Amino acid sequence: MSSSKREEILHKALDIFYRDGFRATGMDKLVKETGISKTSMYKYFRTKDELILASLRLRDELFRNSLVRKIEEKGDDPITQILGFFDVLEEWFYDPDFRSCMFIKATGEYPERGQPVNNIAAEHKNLFGDYIRKLVIKTGATDPELLTQQILLLKEGAIVTAHIHGPKGVAQNAKLAASALLNTNLN
Amino acid sequence: MSSSKREEILHKALDIFYRDGFRATGMDKLVKETGISKTSMYKYFRTKDELILASLRLRDELFRNSLVRKIEEKGDDPITQILGFFDVLEEWFYDPDFRSCMFIKATGEYPERGQPVNNIAAEHKNLFGDYIRKLVIKTGATDPELLTQQILLLKEGAIVTAHIHGPKGVAQNAKLAASALLNTNLN
C-alpha cells in the first residue's frame, strides 16, 4: 500500500510540528528526525504548506476522537461528562508532551485571516463545540448556547494558562467554574 | 539623545512582530518596513533575539498600563472594574489591529521551557493577575484566589477565541460568566 508511507510521514511530521512549531521546523530537520527521505516527502506532499495542512487535519481527527472517547469513559450522564471533560484536560496538561493547542499555535504563526490554516483551526473548534453543545443541551440548561460558549472559553483559557504557567490547579479551577455556571443554569 | 533611536526601533519592531510573528519577521523586512538601517538595529540590539526580548518587555509595560488605565476609567468600585474589564477586552477584540495576545503567540513560537521568552510571558501574566487579584479581594469574595484564577481563565479563553472566531459576542459571554461567578462568591 502506497498510502501507508503517506500516513507515516504525516504522523511523524505532526509530532514534530506540534512540538517545535511550523516555521521552526525545516524540511531537512523533518528528514533527519523521521528518517524518511526528502524525495518521499515531496512525492506525497507537493509543498511544505500542504504537509502542514494535512498535519492539522490529522490532528483535528485524532485529537477530537481521543477527547470524545475519554469524556465518554467518564460516565453516561451529561453533567458527569462535562465536568469529566476538565479532568481529561488535566491529564493532558500533565502529559510531558503537552505543548498547548496545535490550532491556537498555528493561527499564531499564520495570522492572515481567511487562510486555510485559520479555517482548519476554526473548523476544529466548531466541531468540538458542537459536541459540547449536545452535552449541554442534554442537561436541560436554561441557556445552552451561552453555557456552551462559556465552557469553551474556560477550556481555551485553561489550555493557554497550563502552557504558560504549568498544569498545577488550572483544570480544576476551570472545572469549578464550569460547575458553578452549570448550577446557575439548572435552577 | 541616543536612546530615542533605540526606542524608535523598539516600538516599530514591536508592531511588526506582533502583527506578523517573530520567526516570520526577518531583519531585512524590519529594515524595509521601518526605514531604519540594519547598522542601527545591530548597534542598539546585538542580536535579533535581544530585540525580540526587548519588544516583549515593552509590550508588557505598554499593554498592562493601557489595560489598567482603561479599567479604571470604567468606574471606582471593584465589581464595576472587573466587569468593565471585559468591555475593555471587547474594544480590543474589535480593533482591526487585534491579533491575539503577543505573549501567548510568543510562547507558541518558542516552546522551550525556561526560555527567557517564556519567563517574560509568565511574568506578564503574573503581574496582570496580581492587579485582578487586588480587585477581587476588594469585592469581599469568599475565595478570592479561585475567583481570580477563573476570571483570568475567561480572559485568556476570550482572547484566543476572538482571534480564531472573530470578536462577536466573545467578551460578553465571558463577562456574563464572570458576573455569575462573582455572584456565587458574594452570597
Add this chain to the structure above:
DNA sequence: TTTTAATTGAACAGATCAGTACATAAAGGC
C-alpha cells in the same frame, strides 16, 4: 566653519530555507 558623532546604504559571509534532479538501492509480484 571645523570637528565629532550618529546614521545610512550596500555589499558581503556563511548558514539554512524550500524544492528539484537523478542515479542507486531495495522491495514485491510474476
Add this chain to the structure above:
DNA sequence: GCCTTTATGTACTGATCTGTTCAATTAAAA
C-alpha cells in the same frame, strides 16, 4: 530468475536568514 514500483542518498538551485564590514552621508556640537 525478471520487472516494476517504491524509496533512498546526494548534490544542487536560488532565495532568504542572521550578522558583519566599511565607506559615504547626515546631523550635531564646538
